[in-house]
Amino acid sequence: xxxxxxxxxxxxxxxxxxxxxxxxxxxxxxxxxxxxxxxxxxxxxxxxxxxxxxxxxxxxxxxxxxxxxxxxxxxxxxxxxxxxxxxxxxxxxxxxxxxxxxxxxxxxxxxxxxxxxxxxxxxxxxxxxxxxxxxxxxxxxxxxxxxxxxxxxxxxxxxxxxxxxxxxxxxxxxxxxxxxxxxxxxxxxxxxxxxxxxxxxxxxxxxxxxxxxxxxxxxxxxxxxxxxxxxxxxxxxxxxxxxxxxxxxxxxxxxxxxxxxxxxxxxxxxxxxxxxxxxxxxxxxxxxxxxxxxxxxxxxxxxxxxxxxxxxxxxxxxxxxxxxxxxxxxxxxxxxxxxxxxxxxxxxxxxxxxxxxxxxxxxxxxxxxxxxxxxxxxxxxxxxxxxxxxxxxxxxxxxxxxxxxxxxxxxxxxxxxxxxxxxxxxxx
Amino acid sequence: xxxxxxxxxxxxxxxxxxxxxxxxxxxxxxxxxxxxxxxxxxxxxxxxxxxxxxxxxxxxxxxxxxxxxxxxxxxxxxxxxxxxxxxxxxxxxxxxxxxxxxxxxxxxxxxxxxxxxxxxxxxxxxxxxxxxxxxxxxxxxxxxxxxxxxxxxxxxxxxxxxxxxxxxxxxxxxxxxxxxxxxxxxxxxxxxxxxxxxxxxxxxxxxxxxxxxxxxxxxxxxxxxxxxxxxxxxxxxxxxxxxxxxxxxxxxxxxxxxxxxxxxxxxxxxxxxx
Numbered sequence: 001x002x003x004x005x006x007x008x009x010x011x012x013x014x015x016x017x018x019x020x021x022x023x024x025x026x027x028x029x030x031x032x033x034x035x036x037x038x039x040x041x042x043x044x045x046x047x048x049x050x051x052x053x054x055x056x057x058x059x060x061x062x063x064x065x066x067x068x069x070x071x072x073x074x075x076x077x078x079x080x081x082x083x084x085x086x087x088x089x090x091x092x093x094x095x096x097x098x099x100x101x102x103x104x105x106x107x108x109x110x111x112x113x114x115x116x117x118x119x120x121x122x123x124x125x126x127x128x129x130x131x132x133x134x135x136x137x138x139x140x141x142x143x144x145x146x147x148x149x150x151x152x153x154x155x156x157x158x159x160x161x162x163x164x165x166x167x168x169x170x171x172x173x174x175x176x177x178x179x180x181x182x183x184x185x186x187x188x189x190x191x192x193x194x195x196x197x198x199x200x201x202x203x204x205x206x207x208x209x210x211x212x213x214x215x216x217x218x219x220x221x222x223x224x225x226x227x228x229x230x231x232x233x234x235x236x237x238x239x240x241x242x243x244x245x246x247x248x249x250x251x252x253x254x255x256x257x258x259x260x261x262x263x264x265x266x267x268x269x270x271x272x273x274x275x276x277x278x279x280x281x282x283x284x285x286x287x288x289x290x291x292x293x294x295x296x297x298x299x300x301x302x303x304x305x306x307x308x309x310x311x312x313x314x315x316x317x318x319x320x321x322x323x324x325x326x327x328x329x330x331x332x333x334x335x336x337x338x339x340x341x342x343x344x345x346x347x348x349x350x351x352x353x354x355x356x357x358x359x360x361x362x363x364x365x366x367x368x369x370x371x372x373x374x375x376x377x378x379x380x381x382x383x384x385x386x387x388x389x390x391x392x393x394x395x396x397x398x399x400x401x402x403x404x405x406x407x408x409x410x411x412x413x414x415x416x417x418x419x420x421x422x423x424x425x426x427x428x
Numbered sequence: 429x430x431x432x433x434x435x436x437x438x439x440x441x442x443x444x445x446x447x448x449x450x451x452x453x454x455x456x457x458x459x460x461x462x463x464x465x466x467x468x469x470x471x472x473x474x475x476x477x478x479x480x481x482x483x484x485x486x487x488x489x490x491x492x493x494x495x496x497x498x499x500x501x502x503x504x505x506x507x508x509x510x511x512x513x514x515x516x517x518x519x520x521x522x523x524x525x526x527x528x529x530x531x532x533x534x535x536x537x538x539x540x541x542x543x544x545x546x547x548x549x550x551x552x553x554x555x556x557x558x559x560x561x562x563x564x565x566x567x568x569x570x571x572x573x574x575x576x577x578x579x580x581x582x583x584x585x586x587x588x589x590x591x592x593x594x595x596x597x598x599x600x601x602x603x604x605x606x607x608x609x610x611x612x613x614x615x616x617x618x619x620x621x622x623x624x625x626x627x628x629x630x631x632x633x634x635x636x637x638x639x640x641x642x643x644x645x646x647x648x649x650x651x652x653x654x655x656x657x658x659x660x661x662x663x664x665x666x667x668x669x670x671x672x673x674x675x676x677x678x679x680x681x682x683x684x685x686x687x688x689x690x691x692x693x694x695x696x697x698x699x700x701x702x
Contacts, residue, residue, distance in 0.1 A: 128444060132557045132581055136444075136489040190440035191472070196491045198440075198472050210473075337558065337667065338579040340623045343449030363656040367628050368449075370652040371456045 026085030029092050037084065038115040040091035045099040046116050047265060050109045050144075051124025051166075053310045056080045057250065057286045058124060058258040059103040064283055065262050065276035066101055069269075074099045080287055083108055087116070106140055110147040120265050121151065121173075122158045124181065124258070126165040127188045127309040128344070130336030137165065137188045144169035158265045160257075161217045162205040168193040168214060177238065177268045180205050180222035181257035184312030187344065221264040223256055232260035232277075238267040244277050249284035254313035288403065293410040295383055298390030300326070302406060306335060306399040308344035314397050315349055324354035324389040328382055328402035329361045335400050339364045347372040358385035359402045382406050430642045431464040435480040437506070437522075438488075440471045441496045445581065447486030447519045449625035453634050454482060461646050472499065478508035481641050487520030487581075487623060494532045497525040500541055510543055515640045516617040519626065520582055523612060523619030524548040530584060544612045544619050545592030546604075548584040555583045559664035560601030560622060562610040565594060571639075574632045575599075576610075577660040578622025586621075588612055595620055600665035616640050628653065629660060 029036045047066065049059045056077075063076040075094030077086055082105045090102055104112055106126065113121075123144065126137055148157060149172040159170035161178035165188065170176050182205060183189065189207075192199050197211020208215035220235045228247065234240035246259050259280050266276040285291040289304050305314040318325055331339045339361050347369055355376040357365040362380050369376045379385040382405060386396065398406055436451045451467050458465040470476045472495065483506060488496070500506050506526075510516060516526070524530040525540055530548040532538040540548075562576040576595065586604040588594060594604070595611025595618075603610035603621065612619040618637060620626055627634040631653040635645055 131445060132579075138489055138491065187440065187443060191492050191495070196495050338445070338581065338623060340446030340449070340579060340625060343446035343452070343625055343628065344443075363652075363659050364628075366652050367656045371449075371452050371628065373456075 025092065026081070026087070026089035029088040030085060035115070036088050037091070037112060038117075040088065040096075041100065041116045044097050045269075046118040047099070047101045047120040047122070047269075048109070048113075048116060048118045049101070049103045049122040049124065050106050051122075051160075052106060052127045052129045052307065053313070054124050054254060054258050055082065055103040055106075057255060057289070058122065058262060059101055060286050061259055061262045061280045061283055062122070062265060063101040064279040065266050066099055066269075066271075068275040068279035069266055069271035070099060072098060074101050076101045077103050084112060087112060107143070110143045113147045114150065117152060118155060120156050120158060120269060121148075122261060122265055123160065123166050123170055124261065125160055125163045125183065125309065126169075127185050127307060128341060129307040129309075130334075131341070132337045138193060141165040141169050141193050145172045148173035156265075156268045158261060158268060160261070161219055162207070164189040164199050164207055164209075164214065164216075165193050167217060171217070176217070177220045177264050178217045179257075179261045179264050180219045181261050182223075182253060184254070184316070185309035187308070221260050221267075223253075223260055230256045232256075232263050234263070234267055234273070238264060242273070244273055246277065247281050249281060250286070250290055252313055252317045254316070288407040293406075295410060296387035296390060297392070298324075298386045299393045300386055300389075300396040300410070301393070302403065302410075303395060303397045304400070304403050305397050307341055311345040311397075315346075318395040318397065319349075321393065321395065322353065323392065324356065324394040325350055326356045326358060326385050326389045326394055326396040327365055328359035328385070328396065328398035328406065329357075329365045330359050330399060330402040330405070331361045331364075332401045335402075342368045347374055350374050354389065356385045356389045358382055359398070383409055432458055432466070432482065432641055433480040434465065434467045434482045434484065435476065436467060436469040437476055437483055437485045438472055438492075438496045438499070439469050439486065441492035442486040442488035442521055442525075444489055445487045445520065445623040445625075447484070447522070447623060447625050450486070450517055450519070450627045450634075451484045453625065453627040453631075454484070454638065457631075457634055457638060457645075457648065458642070460648055463642060472496070476500070476503060476505040478505045478512065478514075480509060481514055482637070483509060483514055483516040485516065485518040485522030485525065487522060489521075490532065493521040493525060493530075494538055496521075497530070497538055497540060500525065501539065506541060506543060510615070510617060513616065515637050516543070517627070517637060518544070518617065518619045519623065520580075520621050523621065524584055524586065526617060526619055527586065527612065528589070543617050544614050545589040546586050546612045546619070547589070548586045551583050551585040555581065556602035556621075557581045558601060559660070559668040560603065560610070561599045561661065561665055562596045562601075562603065562620075562622070563599050564596040567593070568595065568613075568636070571636055572632055573636050574630070574657070575661060576620075576622060576626070576630045576633060577657065577664050578620070578624040578626045578629055580621045581623060582621055586612065600668045629657065631657070 066074050077090045082103045157170045157173040157176045160166045160181040162183040192209040194214045195212040201207045220237045224231050230246045231243045234242045305311045351374050357378045366378045379388050439448045455465045455467045518526045526543045527540040527546040531550045560580045564573040592612050592614040594609040598610050631650050
């Protein structure tokens with residue numbers, strides 16, 4: 001009954017153009033049955049993905065890989081809705097008993113874990129993000145550690161061994177598979193989460209605390225090679241040694257790391273790795289990110305970066321082209337109301353490029369670029385900013401709500417000039 | 429032309445809220461005016477020198493804050509620097525560390541450096557989080573400081589003692605304690621709760637601190653920072669005036685008032701000596 005009510009409301013919400021409907025549907029499910037998460041998760045294999053960055057991409061890769069590996073459809077989040085309501089809506093949307101691959105907000109993980117009882121928990125990374133809400137990264141790490149401690153005996157945690165905060169949290173779990181997924185942004189991990197002593201980082205992702213025994217655990221999965229040669233290598237605990245050539249359509253080292261993490265989860269579940277890799281290669285777009293959209297002669301590649309760690313990954317993607325870069329910054333609730341984090345991003349690296357600052361907080365960004373010595377144009381309107389950047393190819397790097405606003409007003413790839421979402425609400 | 433050395437103190441411990449940007453702003457404003465300027469970062473493993481002209485101490489999380497306080501108390505590098513006439517900008521946790529005492533993560537009171545006359549306790553209500561506007565005190569306004577804007581995000585409440593003056597009065601936000609005063613200044617040590625970073629948001633504050641180091645300053649093209657300053661003055665207060673922020677402020681004001689009444693009551697009720 002709860003599920004029927006929720007799905008009906010979701011359809012109504014979508015029909016009314018209010019959004020994907022996943023959140024309102026989830027509210028309905030939980031209103032009728034407050035224990036709906038536990039009831040909906042019962043009897044299925046649940047795989048969860050959490051972390052500050054890469055949740056949505058990794059969840060999509062894992063959902064595709066799990067489908068390919070098991071030959072069954074899985075249920076997964078709609079539009080990245082990753083709080084309790086979004087999880088309820090996702091579980092209610094598919095057949096009972098189908099495996100579930102769900103991304104969970106890092107601050108909510110501890111709340112939903114006892115109800116969802118995952119077989120696999122993927123922990124990607126932790127860094128500063130939305131500081132006005134999650135005041136301290138360390139508190140999130142502590143909550144993860146508490147949650148890992150309470151995991152059931154059969155559960156497997158797949159954790160990024162290169163991130164000291166993640167490793168410390170995961171070490172409390174009954175069983176862990178360690179992935180060398182890299183850590184581009186280290187500034188939130190220089191103080192040991194266990195003893196507050198200094199953490200020193202060595203070559204190739206190695207790290208150890210100088211004050212206690214905490215150190216990077218031995219790896220079960222790691223990356224070798226670059227670009228087309230990039231391979232994920234499985235160690236003996238994952239049936240290796242075995243090399244998997246990735247050949248992803250998605251750009252950047254961070255996505256190779258996400259894919260290696262997914263592969264570790266697949267192998268730890270006892271599934272074959274080959275079909276999973278083939279399925280991951282087909283993913284070329286994630287909730288509008290990495291896709292190209294055209295406006296006023298500008299062919300924009302849309303990228304998400306919502307914190308310094310995300311930017312460390314994005315520089316890796318936009319570095320090669322040398323083309324124009326449009327940066328769109330908002331500071332709404334989902335972005336965090338304090339855009340001070342812009343000062344932790346080395347925007348100096350954009351010097352010499354054609355740069356356009358846009359979004360609701362374009363003036364904060366403009367001052368940051370000013371002091372970074374980066375000449376730039378300021379154009380508050382998103383579409384106008386694209387026009388200023390063009391013509392030709394441009395990278396558009398937006399934070400969370402700015403990206404959603406862009407997706408709402410830009411014609412989606414493969415859909416001609418038809419807009420989506422808010423942009424066309426009046427026309428429907 | 430002067431050569432100026434700027435020290436960024438423990439950015440690995442006190443660098444959570446982008447406050448390291450204050451050093452970037454100071455350095456650029458000096459370089460654009462033809463001064464030589466060197467910015468050096470000193471991490472938790474480094475010895476902080478006492479010979480620099482300007483020190484920037486940022487905000488951070490509870491545990492690293494206590495560690496930073498312990499290290500600075502042991503080395504006394506900042507004490508010597510201040511004795512030598514150095515200028516110090518301390519933000520949020522930095523302000524608390526430079527005060528006489530603050531409440532550590534274990535709930536116990538830790539000793540601060542005593543470079544600012546203020547004490548910090550755990551606040552009675554929820555954290556003070558949001559856009560903040562501060563009208564500078566007349567002394568600072570006379571030195572060219574304009575209305576300050578920034579983003580506060582702290583759980584502690586700070587009370588000033590004699591010899592230390594506030595930056596000014598809060599017109600939007602909570603500030604040190606209860607929506608009245610913000611910041612703590614003694615000599616050339618400037619403490620504030622404002623992130624943003626504060627010097628990116630408020631170019632006149634950056635220049636006020638720089639005049640203490642190099643004297644009179646040539647004008648700069650500040651059209652970009654001034655555009656942000658105007659926009660934040662216009663929009664900051666209304667962003668803050670959401671329901672949650674108003675409740676936060678009401679709880680804080682009520683808590684502080686009750687505490688004052690209780691203290692006054694306790695003083696009146698003290699038994700007479702027999």
